[in-house]
Amino acid sequence: MQTKRTIFPNKLLPYLLLTPQLAVTLIFFIWPAAQAVKSSFEREDPFGFRTTFIWFENYTRLFSEATYLNSVGKTALFAISVTLLSMSLSLLLAVAVNRVLRTNRLYTTLLVWPYAVAPVVVGILWWFMFNPSIGIAPYLMRGLGIDWNHRIDGTDAMLLVIMAASWKQISYNFLFFVAGLQSVPQSLTEAAAIDGAGPFKRFWTIVFPLLSPTTFFLLIVNINYAMFDTFGIIDATTSGGPAQATNILVYKVYADGFLGLNIGSSAAQSVVLMLIVIALTAVQFRFVERRVQY
Amino acid sequence: MATINLVDLKKNYGPVPAVKGINLSVADGELIVLVGPSGCGKSTLLRMVAGLESVTSGRIEIGGRDVVRAEPAERDIAMVFQNYALYPHMSVRQNLEYGLKNRGTPREEIDRRVREAADILEIGPMLDRKPRQLSGGQRQRVAMGRAIVREPAAFLFDEPLSNLDAKLRVQMRVEIRKLQRRLKTTSLYVTHDQLEAMTLADRLVVMNGGLVEQIGTPVEVYDRPATLFVAGFIGSPPMNLISVEGLASAGQSLPLPRGTDIVGIRPDELTLDAPAGAHVALPGTVELLEPIGGESHLHVMLGNGQTVILSVPGRPDIAEGAAVTVHAEHAQMHPFSKETGRRTDAVANP
Numbered sequence: 263m264q265t266k267r268t269i270f271p272n273k274l275l276p277y278l279l280l281t282p283q284l285a286v287t288l289i290f291f292i293w294p295a296a297q298a299v300k301s302s303f304e305r306e307d308p309f310g311f312r313t314t315f316i317w318f319e320n321y322t323r324l325f326s327e328a329t330y331l332n333s334v335g336k337t338a339l340f341a342i343s344v345t346l347l348s349m350s351l352s353l354l355l356a357v358a359v360n361r362v363l364r365t366n367r368l369y370t371t372l373l374v375w376p377y378a379v380a381p382v383v384v385g386i387l388w389w390f391m392f393n394p395s396i397g398i399a400p401y402l403m404r405g406l407g408i409d410w411n412h413r414i415d416g417t418d419a420m421l422l423v424i425m426a427a428s429w430k431q432i433s434y435n436f437l438f439f440v441a442g443l444q445s446v447p448q449s450l451t452e453a454a455a456i457d458g459a460g461p462f463k464r465f466w467t468i469v470f471p472l473l474s475p476t477t478f479f480l481l482i483v484n485i486n487y488a489m490f491d492t493f494g495i496i497d498a499t500t501s502g503g504p505a506q507a508t509n510i511l512v513y514k515v516y517a518d519g520f521l522g523l524n525i526g527s528s529a530a531q532s533v534v535l536m537l538i539v540i541a542l543t544a545v546q547f548r549f550v551e552r553r554v555q556y
Numbered sequence: 557m558a559t560i561n562l563v564d565l566k567k568n569y570g571p572v573p574a575v576k577g578i579n580l581s582v583a584d585g586e587l588i589v590l591v592g593p594s595g596c597g598k599s600t601l602l603r604m605v606a607g608l609e610s611v612t613s614g615r616i617e618i619g620g621r622d623v624v625r626a627e628p629a630e631r632d633i634a635m636v637f638q639n640y641a642l643y644p645h646m647s648v649r650q651n652l653e654y655g656l657k658n659r660g661t662p663r664e665e666i667d668r669r670v671r672e673a674a675d676i677l678e679i680g681p682m683l684d685r686k687p688r689q690l691s692g693g694q695r696q697r698v699a700m701g702r703a704i705v706r707e708p709a710a711f712l713f714d715e716p717l718s719n720l721d722a723k724l725r726v727q728m729r730v731e732i733r734k735l736q737r738r739l740k741t742t743s744l745y746v747t748h749d750q751l752e753a754m755t756l757a758d759r760l761v762v763m764n765g766g767l768v769e770q771i772g773t774p775v776e777v778y779d780r781p782a783t784l785f786v787a788g789f790i791g792s793p794p795m796n797l798i799s800v801e802g803l804a805s806a807g808q809s810l811p812l813p814r815g816t817d818i819v820g821i822r823p824d825e826l827t828l829d830a831p832a833g834a835h836v837a838l839p840g841t842v843e844l845l846e847p848i849g850g851e852s853h854l855h856v857m858l859g860n861g862q863t864v865i866l867s868v869p870g871r872p873d874i875a876e877g878a879a880v881t882v883h884a885e886h887a888q889m890h891p892f893s894k895e896t897g898r899r900t901d902a903v904a905n906p
Binding site: 447452453454460468474 | 643
């Protein structure tokens, strides 16, 4: 590969130019991460006077704690549901828009809007709609004989955060799927039509396999999103409740550390999350860079 | 094995007509080449037969059955696309099998047909490779193979050789011709390359502006072009079209049918030496001499400022700028009317 290379006459200048970026990275990423790793090996007394180095006790305690294991389960359920729901809905929408010839720009524009809404605002939006006292959705559902109350019912709460989080992510997935669909040559589906495959079969045997690079990329991005970017939505709708029902890992870090003031455990949890992020990133680089081969 | 009948077939894109009423009968086992400049509607016509474009009006009959409303899959045709349209995620074998599997062909039958097609096209060793591991010519063969295994009523070819380099194109052209002779499958073949058209076709359909200009065997079309367009399109270098006034101004007169104001003469029918039969003689100056191997093309500017091209054997010893006299036999002249664009010495066929 050819790269453009600039030769600096002064040895100091390149480092000087790198300084701002390095400073930001060090101060806001590396240093806090190091602090978290350090705190995860320590126990602080309730008043913050004394810290004791306790090796892995925070971690061992974490994995024997029922609430933490519950949170791992809830996170898995939440992440898988959000990923599947938002990806399948956006694929459906992308296929539909791809079939419409004349107005597809309009639909695309409209479908992208939710992506511009901040997570907390999304949370509040859905909180309003599903609010058991004033919301429109529970009112309508009562008419159908369904009793909705996400403040009391853990399942309702989980459904609410899954819906809100999926809704916001549909736009993003939709854009990628539309682009992916447009890169599948028309002549392939035509050839398949002549080869006797109906629309459904054409999609699953020709189009979907050719979309696999896009699908795989989105899979990783969506898991990442559901696990780490949904803090705002959880905070604005359920705050992890009721009774830990929607307390996903990233929210628990905050709740235990800043509300429960158990800094050691919170730090250990964030280190665990850090490892998950590292693993996901590694997978992404390993496979997405190489592309799913076909 | 089937005939194809197109009856007054029309296609409009919104208000724009692309195909303006085509009538064509293709006999069983015949290879018909649709040829014309880009935008003449030949590809649209083919795609209508395939069922990939809707029909505005008219009928398409394949094997005597009206298929205008039938899905592409129900028409019993196979198509070879310009870009091959091989499924990139499937191996060559899976590409060949796909159409058969969709139709529920039994396993042994599929295996037999794939083996046969692979033998015919010599792609046996490549069956387990992916299309991207193949060269252009090999992909072309696989695309043909995918059509063959289906054993369809008709093959449709949409400029199948235009993505190949010149040498391979000639080779594949010969193979397509041999293959079609061997399988005797009715075929429609679209191309803009007139050499391909001339060499492949049982009959040519020359199209222009959404209409058929002439239908005939390559020799018929070459020897008696029905219209000015065909005269200019078929043949390389193209036929010289000289206005009758130009001839008259050179002091030449000849018996011509009524209404003739343009005569066409093939470059190889023009000579520098006077021929034996009745002829015209036109003085001019040599503008350019192009030696192209076995023959040379001589561009001569006539007295009226028009340039004609002569195709002469060997490498004549003539300098550019030299004064020459160009001769043309009366018998070799094609009379046309500028107004109708048609031949004036016969009832033109379509």
